[in-house]
Amino acid sequence: MTQPHHNHPPHNPNLHPLPLPADFNPATCLLQKSTEFGLFHESRRGARLAADLVANGHPEDLALAEKVLDAVLACQEVDPRDPHCGNFYWMAEDHHVEDLNAVEFNLEALIPMMIRYGDRLATSYQERVRAAIQLGLQEIARLDVLVAYTNITVLDILNSSLGGELLGDSALAQRGYNKLVAWMAYTHQHGHPLEYNSPTYGAVTIRALKRLIDLVRDEATRHRAEAMTARLALSIALHIHTPTGRWAGPHGRAYQPSVVCETPPEMAMVREWVANGTVPAWVGALLDQRPACFQVTETAERNRQLALTTYHTPTYVLGTATSSFNPQANVCMAHFTRPGAERPGVLYTRYITNDKWFGDAYHATDRTKTRNLPDEGDFFSVQQQNRALCIYGSQNFRHGSSAKAVLIWTVRAAIDGIWVGGQQVATLPCQVPPGQTIVVASGDAYMAVRPLQITALGKNTPIQLVERNGDLVLEMYNYQGPEKRFWELNWPGAFYQGKPIISYYLEIAERSDFADGAAFCDAVNSGTLVEHLDVPYTYPAAGERRYVVSYQREDQEIGIDIDLMQWQLKRRWTAAGDLGWPTLATDFVAALAYVP
Structure with a gap:
């Protein structure tokens, strides 16, 4: 190892004490957070506070830092019988290690603190922190996170190296x-x-x-x-x-x-x-x-058939992923300008079962149900510039009362107009007849959605525009009805005929390009949509059931071909031919000069 290229900042005894965050709890010497499930104290936030106090270096800071470090180190599992000895409890209120990333987030604060300012601590605390780091690094080595888990891999690299x-x-x-x-x-x-x-x-x-x-x-x-x-x-x-x-x-x-x-x-x-x-x-x-x-x-990974495409214009940006990755993903998403508004508009999508919404999904790390709306679907897409073909499939839906794909436009009050089949809609909810194109106008953008193939899992599979929690939502149902089990969705199983799907065509345009939403609807409808779905058969663990859809207008074409049985992406194409898996491709040529 070569010599360090950094220097310890000088200790300035005339510094003022560090102003403490408003959520500092002097009784616990940690930062607190309150959720609908109670009061919690994150160990990693305590580690960061300790590092900040030691960095500031005032005698009062150093005295408080020792108390904070006491609280943080009390969150480390030190029982050698525990398979995760050396890791940390995510919250001080916990009694076991569950979130395996806690050790990374704690050490990323403690190790740089010791490198830069460790000599500011009393010798006994230096020894305690170094021992905690040693124990934590042993746990990190045992865990040996897969390099595909990007942010935790880089924290592993940081903590292990330093x-x-x-x-x-x-x-x-x-x-x-x-x-x-x-x-x-x-x-x-x-x-x-x-x-x-x-x-x-x-x-x-x-x-x-x-x-x-x-x-x-x-x-x-x-x-x-x-x-x-x-x-x-x-x-x-x-x-x-x-x-x-x-x-x-x-x-x-x-x-x-x-x-x-x-x-x-x-x-x-x-x-x-x-x-x-x-x-x-x-x-x-x-x-x-x-x-x-x-x-x-x-x-992002060829083996997972995972690529991302993003198209920028002065008024909007549209991005899609070729396949699913994580429930926290946004696989189809647009931002668009809303002049005079505090925030831009956002369009994003989800597949949701049993009519969940915000407040229904518990997030263990945050100890709250208010922060996320996980995507419960599998997804494939193809995109060229402002046009995309998207296909959702149910991921684990086997039992329930509803399953649907939704497109969500933020802030219903900022929606300037809605058209269904070229006719303007004045009130919500609004039922959308099959085969009709929906156009939404907001800010500087028109957004057109054409629902395509929807697998019916029951008698009632509505397509409808509704308002939910102040947002505009397009709902496309595979099923809405009494709670039941779906034997035909089990694989392995005796009745499986492939994943149920919901597909749609999406196009975005600048509002200045069309007289109104009806004119944009006419333009979208003037294109040629071709769909083919193989006849159903019961899957014997061999063979395919293909769904192929394409859209063509003027000199542009996009198309996608998937297998419903094994949920595989078979082909994507544009008018220029089949799409591959480029490491980086852009028509912003100047950007390529910076590829390292």
Whole structure:
């Protein structure tokens, strides 16, 4: 290992004490959060607070930091009989290790704290923290997270590399260096990290790489981290929609506040990264100097048939994923400008069973039901610029009272007009006859949706526009009726004839291009839609049942071919031919100059 390239900041005894966050609880010496399930104290937030206190360095801070560290280290499992000895309880209220990522999030604060400012702590606390780090790194090595799990892999790299160097354990450090090499090889094989285009976890990954670059002693590891930062920064820049300031979809994982733009615009975060050197300076140029319209496609993993396509215009951005990845994903998503509004508009999709909505899905990490609406479907799509063909299939629906695909437009009050079959709709709910095109006008965009093949699992399979929790929702049902079991959906099973599907065509246009929604509806309907679904048969664990759909208008065509039996994507194409799996493809040619 080479010598460190960082320096300890001088200890300034004249600093003022660190202002404590409003949610600091002096009784527990941790930060608290209140949900509908009670009061909780996250261990990782305590670790971050301790690091901040030690960094600030005032004597009062250091005294409080010891108390905070006491509370944090009390959350570490130290019983050698526990298979996760060395990990941390996510909350101080827990009595067992469940979230295996807790050790990564705690050590990412404690290890840099010890490298930079450890000598500010009393010797006894230095020894305790180093022992906790040693125990935690042993757990990280045992877990040996799969390199496909992007943000946790990078935290493993960070903690193992820096922790090994801190402790003088060359084997632990080398494990971190090797993990980085393995992650790079896996990523370069496909093009983009598997945990693709995530506003939440992409930021975690970028910050971890920055910390590694700043603190690691091993020169080769530092250079590799710089290269991966540049590659990720390129992708992020190509997915920032500058007119709205948002991180455009599709998202591999995202929490609801960022999905609906309740968080600050991500473009501001990226510009801050440019300003403080987290990402290369040329990232700012990619934000400032770009064509009005461009498309970017990247592959997250060929083996999973997972690629992402995003198309930018001055008024909207549309993104789709070729296949499903995670319940927190946004596989089909658009942002569009709403002049005069506080936030841009958002269109996103879900497959939902049993009419769940916000407040129905418990998220164990956050200890709340209010933050997410998980996608319960499998998904395939093909996209070319502003047009997409999308197919949802039920994932695990075997028993229940409803199963549906939904398209959600945020803020019903900001919807300027709705047309069904060319006729304007004045009130909701509104039933949509089969074969009719729906057009929604909001802000500067028209969005057209044409429901296509819908597998009926019962007598009642409505297509309807409704308002839910202040949003406009298009619901397309596979089933709505009495709660029942679906024998025909079990595989292995004696009645299985393939996944039930809901498919639709989606197109977005600038409102300035059409006189009104009816005119846009006419344009969409003037295209040629061709669908073919093989006749049903009971699956004997061999053979296929294909669904093929294409849409053509003027000189553009998109098409997709899937197998319902094994749920496989067989083919995607445009007028130019079959689509492959590019590591990075964009008509924004200047961006390619920055590929590391």
